[in-house]
Amino acid sequence: MSEFLERKVRTYFKVVDMNNDGEVSLEEVTGLYERHYDHAKADAADREKMKESYTKLWRMYMKSAESDESGVLTPSILFESVKLQKDDPEFKKAFLAVCQHSISPMDVNGDGFLQEDEYTKAIAAMGFQDPNIVRRVFEAADTNKDGKLSWEEYGNAAFENLTSEDENSPFTLMWGPLV
Numbered sequence: 001m002s003e004f005l006e007r008k009v010r011t012y013f014k015v016v017d018m019n020n021d022g023e024v025s026l027e028e029v030t031g032l033y034e035r036h037y038d039h040a041k042a043d044a045a046d047r048e049k050m051k052e053s054y055t056k057l058w059r060m061y062m063k064s065a066e067s068d069e070s071g072v073l074t075p076s077i078l079f080e081s082v083k084l085q086k087d088d089p090e091f092k093k094a095f096l097a098v099c100q101h102s103i104s105p106m107d108v109n110g111d112g113f114l115q116e117d118e119y120t121k122a123i124a125a126m127g128f129q130d131p132n133i134v135r136r137v138f139e140a141a142d143t144n145k146d147g148k149l150s151w152e153e154y155g156n157a158a159f160e161n162l163t164s165e166d167e168n169s170p171f172t173l174m175w176g177p178l179v
C-alpha cells in the first residue's frame, strides 16, 4: 500500500471534514446534507434514503476502528478502512449509493447530472482552481461522452480515485492537489 494512496485518502478526507478539525462524526456528514435537503425541499423518503446510505458507508469507514456511529472518523481510520475494503464489492456499492445523493448539492440546475461548470464551481468552493485539471477529470469521468456526469460516472471516478494505486489516473486531482 503506497504513500500515494494514503495521500489521496487524506485529500478526500479534507473534502468530507467540512469544518477542518481533523475528525468527522456521522452527524457532521448527515447534517450537511440535511441542510441541503431542507433547502431543496426534498421529500421525506428521499431524505431517509440519503441518511441510510450515509450511515451504511459510515459503518464501513469505521470498521477498522471497531467503533460504531458514536465514534469519529479520522484520516488514519479512513485510510485503514480503505486498505481493508477497497476490493470488497459491498464497499464500492455503499460508496456509490452515497454518491447518488452527494452530487445533488453540486447539481445547481437540478437536472440530475453534473455539468462541467457545476463541477468547476464545486471544486472552486474547495479552494482549488485549475481549468486544465478540472477539464481532464471531467472528460475522463464522462465515459458515455454526453457532456455531463451521471452520479454513476461521478461515483466510479471518485471510487477509483479513492482506491487506485495508479499514479497516472486522470482522477488523481479530482479533489484538488494531494495533501
Ligand SMILES: [Ca+2]
Residues within 6 Å of the ligand: 017, 018, 019, 020, 021, 022, 023, 024, 025, 028
Ligand atoms: Ca470535522
Ligand SMILES: [Ca+2]
Residues within 6 Å of the ligand: 107, 108, 109, 110, 111, 112, 113, 114, 115, 118
Ligand atoms: Ca446539473
Ligand SMILES: [Ca+2]
Residues within 6 Å of the ligand: 142, 143, 144, 145, 146, 147, 148, 149, 150, 153
Ligand atoms: Ca456522461
